[in-house]
Amino acid sequence: MITLANTPVLETERLILRAPQADDFAPYVAFMAGDRGGFVGGPLAADLAWRGFGHIIGHWVMRGYGFFVITDKASGRAIGTVGPWCPEGWPEPEIGWTLWDPAFEGKGIAREAAEAARAFVYGQLGWSTAISLIAPDNAPSAALARRMGARPDGQFELRGTVVDIWRHPSADQLADGSPEAYA
Secondary structure (H helix, E strand, O other), X not given: OOOOOOOOOEEOXXXXXXXXXXXXXXXXXXXXXXXXXXHHOOOOOHHHHHHHHHHHHHHHHHHOOOOEEEEEOOXXXXXXXXEEEOOOOOOOOXXXXXEOOHHHOOOOHHHHHHHHHHHHHHHOOOOOOOEEEEOOOOHHHHHHHHHOOXXXXXXXXXXXXXXXXEEXXXXXXXXXXXXXXXX
16 A cells, blocks of 8 residues: 655554545545535535545645544544644644544544644644634534633634634643643
């Protein structure tokens, strides 16, 4: 199997965060075909999902970082994406997340993955701050951002849709152990 070269692998208690692979396209296209993909540009037919998946892979090449595929250690299943994201037109670097499979929601998986990704961008990439762009009606993602210590910080028009900007605690604030005080 061909994979992206020099792409880090992050590991948490329950997850492996790794580069996207060709086998990940099937669960991605299933996610993007349904209503759940609506918060990230869907629903999309398979041909447009192909382009979106290529965007995920290409981001690594263009920026040197990008979305990791969230893989469940127990089953080996690819269940979502998480990580640093800043394609052309973004207001600033973002930490994004999606869970493709609803069976993994409500178990702390997205938080575990997003916190590992945030540690990566602050540690390995040297970012001092990060945002997450969240649709105003995406209550689960807003709740996750809040649990991670992020706070609302304005809005941004993204491809004709207004989204909320959630500002994460800085690396210094996290090092002080006070992200809750930031929110």
